[in-house]
Amino acid sequence: MNKYILDREDTVLLIIDIQDRLVKPMKYGEKVIEKTKILISAAAELNMPIIYTEQYPKGLGNTVSELEEVLKNGKRFEKVEFSAYTEEVKKYIQSTGRKKVIISGMETHVCVFQTARDLLSDGYDVFIVEDGVCSRAKENYVNGLSLMANMGAVITNTETVIFDLLKKAGTKEFKVLSKLIK
Known part of the structure; x- marks a missing residue:
């Protein structure tokens, strides 16, 4: 059952390629931005590492401004590989000592899929936020x-x-984060 349990001390948030030119053709792109913004707020409130990638930003643009403004504590990585689990990202995640990775981003069947596959192959527990x-x-x-x-x-x-x-209600974090999901 441990595979299904998220613990803030053992988890990182990985945001994959939510970029200007990738969002435009996505029917649910705005919803993904909205949900990812909530995840970023939660990770920041719970002192979890936040990683975000940009696929070929010269051609696809940077991370959308709605997320850039809340990603101040995030660690940015550029890539040309489809998998976000590049050598640089791998080293960074290893340096945290954490073994669970929450993933949001684009596209589900390409970069998200290949990243999840690589993380699972390396022994991480992977949580895809549908x-x-x-x-x-x-x-x-x-x-x-x-x-x-x-x-x-x-x-x-x-x-x-x-x-x-969060694990329980009544905490300072619960009061802050519960407002985001109402």
Whole structure:
């Protein structure tokens, strides 16, 4: 059951390629931005490391401004590989000593899928936030989630992640974060 438990001291948030030119063709791009912003706020409030990647920013633009403004404590990595689990990201995650990775981003069936596969292969527990990822086509989104679930990733959602990290009501963190998901 440990694979299904999120603990703030053992978890990092990884945001994959939520960039200007990638968001435009995504039917649910704005929803992904909204849910990712909540995840960033939660990770910041709970003192969790935040990593975000940008796929070829020269061509695809930077991380959308709505997220850039709340990613001040995030660690940014540029990449050209589809998997966000590049050597630099791998070293950074290893340096945290944490073994659970929450993922949001684009696209579900390409960069998110390949990143999850690589993290699972390296022994990490991976949590895919289904309302925090998207693809241009619904079929690709559904297929990407199915592939990752079959590989052993936990398919979850923003609210489940937040409440699992919080563990209980009545705390200072609960008061701050519960306002974000109402």
